[in-house]
Amino acid sequence: MTDHLLSIVLFTPLAGLLVLLLIPSGNSALLRIWANMAAFAGFLVSLPLVFRFNASASGFQFVERADWIPSLGVHYALGIDGISLLLVMLSTIIGFIAVLCSWQSVQSREKGYYAMFLLLQVGVIGVFISLDAFLFYVFWELVLIPMYFIIGLWGGPRRLYAAIKFFLFTLVGSVLMLLGLLALYYLHFQQFGFNSFEISDLMKLNMPLATQQWIFWALFVGFAVKVPMFPLHTWLPDAHVEAPTGGSVILASVMLKMGTYGFMRFSLPLLPAASADRVVVQIIAVLSIIAILYGALVSLVQPDWKKLIAYSSVSHMGFCTLGIFTLNANGLAGSMIQQVSHGISTGLLFLLVGMIYERRHTREISHFGGLAQVMPKFAVAFAIAMFASAGLPLLSGFVGEFTILQGAFQANRTWAVWAVFGVVLAAAYLLWLYQRTMLGKITHDENRVLPDLSWREGAVLLPLIAWTFWIGIYPKPYFDILAKPVAEIVARVHR
Amino acid sequence: MSYYSATDNFVLLPAILLALFGCAVLLLDFVFSGLRRPALLACTLLGLAFCGAALWRQQAYVNSGVGDLIAFGGALTIDRFALFFNWLFLGTSALVALVSLGYLDRKKTPQAEYYALMLFAQCGMFFLAAGTDLVTLFIGLELMALSFYVMVGFLRREKRSNEAAMKYLLLGAFSSGILAYGFSVLYGISGSTRLSDIATAVSARGPHDPVLFLAIATTAAGALFKISAVPFHMWAPDAYEGAPTTVTAYLAVASKTAAFALLLRLFLGPLESARTIWSPILAVVAVATMTLGNLAAISQNNIKRLLAYSSIAHAGYILLGLVAGNDTGIQGISVYLLVYTAMTTGAFLVVLTMSDGEDIADLGGLAKRKPWLAMLMLLFLLSLAGLPPTAGFWGKYYIFLALIQTGHYTLAVIATLYIAVALYYYFRIVRFMFASDAENPAPETSFGLRLALGVTAALTLGIGIYPEPFLKVAQNSLMGAP
Numbered sequence: 001m002t003d004h005l006l007s008i009v010l011f012t013p014l015a016g017l018l019v020l021l022l023i024p025s026g027n028s029a030l031l032r033i034w035a036n037m038a039a040f041a042g043f044l045v046s047l048p049l050v051f052r053f054n055a056s057a058s059g060f061q062f063v064e065r066a067d068w069i070p071s072l073g074v075h076y077a078l079g080i081d082g083i084s085l086l087l088v089m090l091s092t093i094i095g096f097i098a099v100l101c102s103w104q105s106v107q108s109r110e111k112g113y114y115a116m117f118l119l120l121q122v123g124v125i126g127v128f129i130s131l132d133a134f135l136f137y138v139f140w141e142l143v144l145i146p147m148y149f150i151i152g153l154w155g156g157p158r159r160l161y162a163a164i165k166f167f168l169f170t171l172v173g174s175v176l177m178l179l180g181l182l183a184l185y186y187l188h189f190q191q192f193g194f195n196s197f198e199i200s201d202l203m204k205l206n207m208p209l210a211t212q213q214w215i216f217w218a219l220f221v222g223f224a225v226k227v228p229m230f231p232l233h234t235w236l237p238d239a240h241v242e243a244p245t246g247g248s249v250i251l252a253s254v255m256l257k258m259g260t261y262g263f264m265r266f267s268l269p270l271l272p273a274a275s276a277d278r279v280v281v282q283i284i285a286v287l288s289i290i291a292i293l294y295g296a297l298v299s300l301v302q303p304d305w306k307k308l309i310a311y312s313s314v315s316h317m318g319f320c321t322l323g324i325f326t327l328n329a330n331g332l333a334g335s336m337i338q339q340v341s342h343g344i345s346t347g348l349l350f351l352l353v354g355m356i357y358e359r360r361h362t363r364e365i366s367h368f369g370g371l372a373q374v375m376p377k378f379a380v381a382f383a384i385a386m387f388a389s390a391g392l393p394l395l396s397g398f399v400g401e402f403t404i405l406q407g408a409f410q411a412n413r414t415w416a417v418w419a420v421f422g423v424v425l426a427a428a429y430l431l432w433l434y435q436r437t438m439l440g441k442i443t444h445d446e447n448r449v450l451p452d453l454s455w456r457e458g459a460v461l462l463p464l465i466a467w468t469f470w471i472g473i474y475p476k477p478y479f480d481i482l483a484k485p486v487a488e489i490v491a492r493v494h495r
Numbered sequence: 496m497s498y499y500s501a502t503d504n505f506v507l508l509p510a511i512l513l514a515l516f517g518c519a520v521l522l523l524d525f526v527f528s529g530l531r532r533p534a535l536l537a538c539t540l541l542g543l544a545f546c547g548a549a550l551w552r553q554q555a556y557v558n559s560g561v562g563d564l565i566a567f568g569g570a571l572t573i574d575r576f577a578l579f580f581n582w583l584f585l586g587t588s589a590l591v592a593l594v595s596l597g598y599l600d601r602k603k604t605p606q607a608e609y610y611a612l613m614l615f616a617q618c619g620m621f622f623l624a625a626g627t628d629l630v631t632l633f634i635g636l637e638l639m640a641l642s643f644y645v646m647v648g649f650l651r652r653e654k655r656s657n658e659a660a661m662k663y664l665l666l667g668a669f670s671s672g673i674l675a676y677g678f679s680v681l682y683g684i685s686g687s688t689r690l691s692d693i694a695t696a697v698s699a700r701g702p703h704d705p706v707l708f709l710a711i712a713t714t715a716a717g718a719l720f721k722i723s724a725v726p727f728h729m730w731a732p733d734a735y736e737g738a739p740t741t742v743t744a745y746l747a748v749a750s751k752t753a754a755f756a757l758l759l760r761l762f763l764g765p766l767e768s769a770r771t772i773w774s775p776i777l778a779v780v781a782v783a784t785m786t787l788g789n790l791a792a793i794s795q796n797n798i799k800r801l802l803a804y805s806s807i808a809h810a811g812y813i814l815l816g817l818v819a820g821n822d823t824g825i826q827g828i829s830v831y832l833l834v835y836t837a838m839t840t841g842a843f844l845v846v847l848t849m850s851d852g853e854d855i856a857d858l859g860g861l862a863k864r865k866p867w868l869a870m871l872m873l874l875f876l877l878s879l880a881g882l883p884p885t886a887g888f889w890g891k892y893y894i895f896l897a898l899i900q901t902g903h904y905t906l907a908v909i910a911t912l913y914i915a916v917a918l919y920y921y922f923r924i925v926r927f928m929f930a931s932d933a934e935n936p937a938p939e940t941s942f943g944l945r946l947a948l949g950v951t952a953a954l955t956l957g958i959g960i961y962p963e964p965f966l967k968v969a970q971n972s973l974m975g976a977p
Binding site: 112164178 | 862882900907912914922962
C-alpha cells in the first residue's frame with residue numbers, strides 16, 4: 001500500500017496549472033485545450049481508485065503518510081474510504097465538466113480563469129482525501145481563494161458583492177472550525193503527551209460531554225456555513241446566481257459537500273457523544289427540516305431561473321444533513337447517495353440554465369415559454385435533470401431521498417412526515433418551472449430562433465445524465481461501497 | 496574588573512560597526528561631493544554585511560553552548576533572544592536600504608543622511624534587543640526614535656511629511672518621558688538599573704503593591720506607544736502616511752519589532768513575577784488594539800493608512816501571545832514577528848512601486864499591467880490576513896493555540912473573528928487590483944526592488960508551506976530567555 005495514487009490524483013491539476021501558467025495569455029485556444037486536457041487527465045488518474053477500491057475492507061485505503069511539520073505533529077496523510085471515494089469521483093468528473101462547459105461562456109482572461117479552476121480542484125480533492133485535520137484545514141481554506149476570484153471576476157453584475165460575501169461567511173465558519181480543531185489537538189497532547197493532528201489519533205480522545213459539545217459547535221459553524229444550513233445559507237443564493245456557469249456547477253455539486261463531509265468525517269466520529277446528544281440532534285434536525293421546507297417554498301416564488309435552482313440546493317442539502325443526524329445506517333448512506341445525486345442533478349440544472357443564458361442573456365422565467373417546441377433536445381435533458389432533482393423513481397434523487405426518509409422514519413417519525421412535504425414541494429416548484437418555461441405556446445418571439453443543443457453541449461450533459469440513471473436503476477454498488485464506512489460511524493456514535 | 500574587556504568589545508561589535516559605517520556614509524558624501532549615489536548604498540550594505548559577520552560570530556559563540564555573552568557588568572547581554580531580533584533588524588535594514596535608492600532618486604532628496612540615519616536607528620535597535628539595563632535600554636530607544644523622527648520628516652518639501660514628523664516627535668517625546676518615569680520608579684523599588692536586580696526586588700513585593708502597579712503602568716505605556724497599541728496608537732496612521740514609503744516600511748517593521756524586544760525583555764524578565772498585575776491590562780489593550788485597528792482599517796482609502804491600521808491590529812495579536820504567556824505563546828510572538836517582518840515589508844514594497852498616488856484606487860487594474868506584481872501583493876495580503884498556506888497563518892496559529900492552552904477561550908474567539916474583518920479590508924485592495932479596469936501608469940520596478948520583492952515573497956510562501964526550519968529558529972530564540 002505504498003503507491004502514490006492519491007498524491008497523483010491530488011497534484012495532477014496542480015501540474016496542469018503550472019504548465020498552464022507558461023502558455024501566453026493571448027493564446028486562448030491553446031489555453032482552453034490545455035485546461036480541458038488537464039481536467040480530463042485529473043479524471044483519468046482518479047479512475048484507478050474505483051477499480052482498485054476494495055469495498056469489503058474496513059478502514060482507509062490507498063493510505064499515504066509522511067511527515068510535514070514534525071515539531072507540530074502535522075502529517076501529510078492521505079487515504080480514502082467509501083465516503084471519500086464517491087466525493088473524489090464526483091469532484092474529478094464535475095471538475096472536468098465544469099471546465100468543459102466554460103469553453104464558450106468565458107471569453108475574457110481565460111488564463112486566470114482556468115488557473116483558478118485547476119487550483120480549486122486541488123483544494124476540493126485535498127479536502128476529501130486528507131486524513132490529517134491540519135491538512136484538511138489547509139485545503140479547506142485553499143478552496144476559498146480561487147472561488148472568490150471565479151465569482152468576483154467572471155460572474156454576473158453583482159459579482160463582487162457575492163464573492164466577498166461568500167468568502168467572509170465561509171471564513172468566519174472556518175476560523176471557528178480551526179479553533180475547534182486546535183482544541184482537539186491540545187486535548188490530544190494533554191492525554192497522550194505528543195502532538196498529532198491525525199484523525200486516527202484524535203479518535204482515541206476521551207472527552208467529557210461538555211467539552212465535546214463546545215468543540216462540536218465550533219466545528220458545526222464551519223461545516224454548516226458550507227452546507228449551507230439554515231440560517232447560515234444567505235451567501236448561497238448570491239454566490240450561485242452571480243457565479244459563471246462553471247463556478248455555479250462546482251459550487252453546488254462539489255463544494256457544498258465539503259460541509260456534509262466534515263460532519264461525517266469529523267463531527268460524528270470524533271465527537272460521538274455530542275453528536276448523539278438528544279438536544280444537539282433535535283436542533284440540527286429542526287434546522288434541516290426548516291431548510292428543506294424553507295428552501296422549497298422560496299424556490300416556488302423565484303422569478304429567476306438560476307436563483308430557483310440555488311434555493312432548491314438549500315432544500316436538498318437539508319435532506320443530506322437530516323440523513324446524517326438520523327445517526328443510523330440508512331440515513332447516513334442515503335445522505336451520501338443524495339449528496340452525489342444532488343451533485344449530478346443540480347450540476348445538470350445549472351449547466352442547462354447556463355446554456356439558456358448564453359443564448360438569451362436573461363434568466364427571468366417570465367421571458368420564456370414553449371421552449372420545448374424550438375429546443376426539443378434541451379427540453380428532454382431539462383426534464384431528466386428536473387426529475388432527477390425532484391426524486392422520480394429510476395433516477396438518482398429518488399434513491400437518496402427515499403433512503404434518507406427511511407432513516408428518518410426509524411429515528412423519529414415526525415421528522416419523516418415533515419421532510420416528505422419537502423419532496424412534494426420539490427415536485428411542485430420544478431414542474432411549475434418546467435411548465436412555465438418549456439410547455440405551452442411560445443410567448444416571446446426572440447425565443448423562436450434559439451438553436452437547440454450543440455454536440456459539445458450534449459457531450460457535457462450526457463455523462464451526467466447517464467450517471468443519474470445508473471444510480472437510479474442500479475444503486476447497489478454505491479450502497480456496497482458505503483456499507484463499511486457508514487457502519488463504522490454508526491458503531492462509534494452508538495457505542 | 497577591567498574597564499573595557501575583550502568580551503565587552505565582542506558584544507558591542509555590531510553596534511560599533513553600524514555607528515562607524517553610519518559616520519562613514521556621511522563622510523564619504525562630504526569628502527567626495529560628486530560621488531555617485533549607488534556608492535552610498537554600497538557603503539551602507541557593506542556596513543550591514545560587517546554587522547552581519549559580527550552577529551554571525553556571536554551566534555556561533557552562543558550556539559556552542561558556552562553560555563550567553565554578558566558585557567559591561569550586565570548592561571548588555573547577547574543571548575539567543577538578542578540575536579534573533581538583531582537578525583530581523585539586519586534583514587529589514589538590508590531590504591529597505593536596497594529599495595531606497597530608486598525611491599529617493601524619484602523624490603530628489605539627499606541620500607547620505609538617510610542611509611546614515613538608518614544605520615544609527617539600527618544601532619539603537621541593537622541596544623533595545625541586547626540591553627539588560629534600564630539606562631542602556633533607554634538610550635537605545637532614544638537613539639532609534641531620534642533617527643526615526645528625522646527620517647519620517649525626510650521629505651522636507653512635503654507638508655505631510657513635516658506634519659507626520661512633528662506629530663511623531665511630540666507624542667514620541669511624551670511617551671519617552673512616561674517610560675523614563677516608569678524606569679525611575681523601577682529604580683526606586685530596586686536601587687539598581689540592572690534588570691536582574693530589579694527582578695529580585697519585584698518578586699519580593701506582593702501582587703497588590705501600588706508602587707509596583709505604578710511602575711508597570713507607566714513602563715507599559717511607554718513601550719505600548721512604540722508598538723502603536725491602543726490607546727497610544729494615534730501617531731501611527733499619520734506618521735505612516737506622511738513618511739517616505741521606505742521609512743514607513745522601516746518604521747512599521749523594524750521599529751515595531753524593536754519595541755517588542757523591549758517589551759519582552761521587561762515583561763518576561765524583571766516584571767514576569769508581577770504577571771497578575773499586567774496580564775489583565777495587556778489583555779484589554781490587546782483586544783482594544785485588534786478592534787480599533789481592524790475596524791478603522793475598513794474605511795481607509797489611503798493604502799499606507801490602511802496598512803498602518805492593519806499593523807496596529809497585528810500588534811494586538813502579538814500582545815495576545817504575551818497575555819497567554821506560556822511557551823507556545825512566547826514562541827508564537829517570535830514566529831509572528833518573523834512572518835510579520837517578511838509580509839509587511841513585502842506589502843510596503845508593492846506600495847513603493849506606486850509612483851503617483853497612494854490611494855487604493857491607484858492600484859486599480861494592476862493585474863492587467865503587472866500581473867506578477869498583483870499576484871505578489873495578493874500573496875502578502877493573504878498572509879497578512881492569516882490564511883494558509885502563507886507565512887502569516889503560522890503567527891496566528893501559535894497565538895490561537897496558546898490562548899486555547901491557557902483557557903482564554905473568549906479572547907481566542909474574538910481574535911479569530913477579526914480575521915474575517917481583516918480579510919474584508921485586505922480584499923478591498925485585491926478587488927481594485929484585479930477587478931478594476933482603471934488605467935494607471937505602469938509601476939516602475941528597479942532591480943533592487945525586484946530582488947527585495949523576491950526575497951520577501953519567497954519567505955512569505957516558503958515559511959507558509961514548509962515552516963519547520965523557521966519554527967525551530969523561532970523556538971530556540973526565546974527559550975530560557977530573557
